[in-house]
Amino acid sequence: MAGKRGFGSIRRLPSKRYQPRYTGPDGLRYTAPHTFDTKLDAEGWLTDVRREITADTWRPAGAAPPKYRTVGDYAESWLTARTLKPRTTEHYRQLLDRLILPTFADTAIVAVTADGVRRWHTSMPPRPTQRSHAYALLKAILRDAVDDGLIPANPAHIRGAGSARRAHKVKPATLAELAGLVEAMPPKYRALTLVAAWCGLRFGEQVELRRKDVDLSAGVLHVRRGAVRTKTGISIGGPKSAAGVRDVSVPPHLLPMLRKHVYDHAAPGREGLLFPAGHGGTLAPSTLYKVFYPAREAIGRPDLRWHDLRHTGAVLAASTGATLAELMARLGHSTPAAALVYQHAADGRDAIIAAKLSELANPKG
Structure with missing residues (x-):
């Protein structure tokens, strides 16, 4: 009974x-x-x-005590165990300290519920990109907790919470604006501006280019490294992804200016930086912005960011008829989704496409 x-x-x-x-x-x-x-x-x-x-001290008879009792314990170990780029580690650390751990640090992993995750997500500051990054990080941590056998299922499953719409709508520079921007920049920074736009390099890749990476006879830039600035200083490593290691062909019309820049402004020796700072070291974004901001004002584009020049390069390359695979290789992207972020309709391109469609309907002769 x-x-x-x-x-x-x-x-x-x-x-x-x-x-x-x-x-x-x-x-x-x-x-x-x-x-x-x-x-x-x-x-x-x-x-x-x-x-x-x-008290979260229960365990089945004969089972070993859990290694990680709280989300905080597990998250710290999770972050330490990963081999990440310095900027990524710093970014994750900030997300944990500012957004995730204040809510979940002392919460037992087995006590995290879908309801609790939803309440936390709703309570975060209304910053779409930050919210999506924090949610994606928590979801990744809990997913690994499932794989480690700590919890039976991932309680983080809010549809669409890990992605955010682009807050900044990019308007690529036109050829006329780009020419005006270059003219408004001091001579030392003109080649840097042209390479950013026409070759689509990231700023961190540009400032780590050295004389040995420039093949003027073949018209090629060998992208092998990238500089990342963190709170602790500058870290030199590989490009953002494995696909970032690439050779980028320089449009022929840029070669005379690039050759002159190497002669006038590059640091000496094979290891000399192509775009050095005034003290000879790595150029800092804040130094560049002191001349870039007045230049963009001069052409009436105060909204133009330096990274938007890379978007400009993607649009220019796309307008030549380059395939998605070719664009991925040129921009240093490993997935089509990443390359598609930089795709925009070039002004006037749709009219050209329409005209070519008419040619198909009414072939000459």
Whole structure:
């Protein structure tokens, strides 16, 4: 005969001893490893089990203590175990400290619920990109917790929460604007501006180019490294992704100016930086912006960001009829989705396409 109670149940065996049973946090049914002389003793055992569950110290009989009891413990180990770019590590650290751990640091991993994740996501500041990055990071951490056997399923499953619409609508520079921008820049920065736009290099890739990476006879830039600025200083490593290691052909019309720049402004020696700072070291974004901001004002484009020049390069390359694969190779992207971020309809291109469609309908001759 079994007696019902608020937590678990107790049955009296034919031997007249009492056997308690309960359902654990993992959803499985457990029976006490031994029986009791009195029902009161069995109830006391169930009370002790319930306290363990409430305090998150419960574990199945014979199981090892969990290595990570809280989200905070697991997240710290998760971040330490990963080999990431310095900027990525810094970014994840900020997301954890500012947005994730204030809510979940002391929460037992097994206690994280879909409801709790939704409430946390709703309570975050209304900054779409930051929210999506924080959610994606928490989801990745919890996904690995599932793989490690700490939780049965990932409670982070809010549709679309890991992506955000681009907050800044990019308007690539026109050829006339680009020419005006170059003219407004000091001579030392003109080649840098042209390479950003016509070759589509990232700023970190540009400032790590060295004389040995420039093949003027073949008209090729060998992109092999990238500079990343973090709170602790400048870190030199590989480009943003494996696909970032590439050779980029320089449009022939840029070669005379690039050749002159190497002669006038590049640091000496094969290891000399192509676009050095005034002190000879790595050029900082803040130094560039001191001349770039007035130049963009001069052409009436105060909205133009330096990174938008890379978008401009993508549009110019696309307007030549380059395939997606060719654009991916030129921009240093490993996935089509990444390359498509930089695709925009070049002004006047649609009219050209329409004209070519008419040629198909009415072929000459």
